[in-house]
Amino acid sequence: MNEATAVLPPNVGWLLLALFSALWIGLGIYWGRRNKSFEDHALAGRNVGLALGSATAAATWITSNTTMLAPQFALELGVWGMLAYTTASFGLFLFAPMAVRIRKLMPAGYTSGDFFRLRYGRGAWSIFMVFTLFYSLTWLVSMAMAGGILLQALSGIPYVWGMSVILGVCVLYTMRGGLAAVIGTDFIQSLIIIVGIVVVGFAVLGNVSVEQIHTNLAETRPALLNVLFPAAIMAIFNNLLFGLGEVFHNNVWWSRAFAMREGVGGKAFALGGLIWFPIPIAAGFIALASGALNVTVPAADMVGPLVVADVLGEFGAIAIFIVVFCSLASSIDSLLAATSDLLTEDVYRKLIRPAASPARLKSVAQYVTLALGVFTWAVCLPRIGTLASVLFFAGPLVGSMIWPIVTGLYWRSANATGAVGGMLLGAGAGLVCYFAIGWYVATVIATAVSMVWVLACARMSKSRFDWARLGEAE
Amino acid sequence: MTFSAGFLEIIIYGALIWCALTGLGLAGLLIRDAARGETW
Amino acid sequence: MALVTSPVLAATPQFDGGPTVSTEAGNTLLAWQSDGPVRLELASDDAFSDARVIYAGSAHSYFLSGLADGDYRLRLRTQDGGTSPSLTVSVRHQSLSRALWLVAIGAFVTLLVIGAVLRGARDE
Structure with a gap:
């Protein structure tokens, strides 16, 4: 990727x-x-409706990865x-049925950290915090970096x-507006992304038929059409489980479950999934x-933007620029907000200052957002390309949390030994396989190992968790 | 065994039409929510 | 790789890296040095008897993907007839049986997750 491929003049890019900034x-x-209090700031007053809820679920999940990596994957x-x-x-x-359950068990909860602490105690909570911060920060860094690289490639705007x-x-509007701003902008961003993808997709099909695409692939890249392409079929469940682990554990999703009005969460996440589902194909086929x-x-x-710019010229390049900018912003803002809430609630309020006033918590959350932004910026500044690939280590980490979370929400017999062991053994086994065999086995193995341990511990446990203890989060 | 042109046609057009419909649905849903005063 | 540095070859394009590349997923990024536009040719034998031009232009890289199992020969040619040393791309896809085993394990774990979530709380 270099400046020679820039498809838009820099002044149009700027x-x-x-305009969008x-x-x-x-x-x-x-x-x-x-927003008056921390609750307003972090959870938008716990009253988000179905339209905004569905859009925010979809938009957050549409990252630069979806619009940029989907073509690369294809x-x-x-x-x-x-x-x-x-x-x-x-x-x-x-996550849709889980969101309903979460809202019911923890009507006053704030974060996924609250769940780990109340359900499994401090030990499991600490491991969760290490895993989730690793995942969230690498995701944040990789997206900010991708943003700089993409804008440079698309329009020649210098990376820094x-x-x-x-x-x-993103830091500015997330600091000022909290989750409400994140959710509100997510709605606009998701509509822009969807319209952009549809317009670009049909425009590309106006220039080439699916028949021609198929004939060309069969001649020049036959493995791409192969139903039994080993590398590709291995990616299926690895990807699926990576996705489950990301959504189930991360406070990005839990904060939305807490923020949605009673009765909205389940429908909103299901609709979000339906909105998201076709996008990798619609964006990837080009x-x-x-x-x-x-x-x-x-x-x-760079395959996505290059094809679009080549076929549709400057119009296409502008469309891609806007779609990419929106997909980056809708995920960076969510991660900033959710990670800052996690640090404010789980570290500041629970460990440092339990008596802090709601207004004080809100301003702490704002400063934490700013600090996260500065940290991310400093890490992105030297543009170390290999950093983004660190995100793939997160697969085993998040995969190993799937079973502790699912059983913790539904089974009284799930216990701390199971959760701690499942996370450590699963992540360990997954990372070993990552290096010994390859990325495509890491998440599957991590989830499987963690599952066996968690199920065995639940089976042998005599303890029965009292659900009322989850409701203690205030 | 390869994916046929027909299959490719179905998933590509299917995905684009699906996207277009969800976009419209989302806009409609917001209007409904706003009319009931239930946006947030 | 032995680089011959005679003045005649100064304008000869060169692939970056060694003379062979092997891949387990049928894709690789080709990069090269050249002074002017080149044609990138792909063939299945050393003699380039079935050579096909897969790219022509001034770029210095090309992303090759979707190749089936086999050994492929690639070379770069310039307009004035300069030809690069050939590059062999050896494609050996991963074991299909291992891939299917992983799919089976992944499907099993996924079905159990779905089952656990849909079944919900059983002992309240």
């Missing part, structure tokens, strides 16, 4: 960046005026690559500037068209 910050400040792993990617929506579908502006804008359209692909990670 103009778009300025002003829009998000303005909305953040406007919506932020509703180019590397073919038809199965796109289909494997769509399985990430299962995380949202399965693009990265700083995206991060700065990579498969690169051959038929005779577009050169000098690097796999």
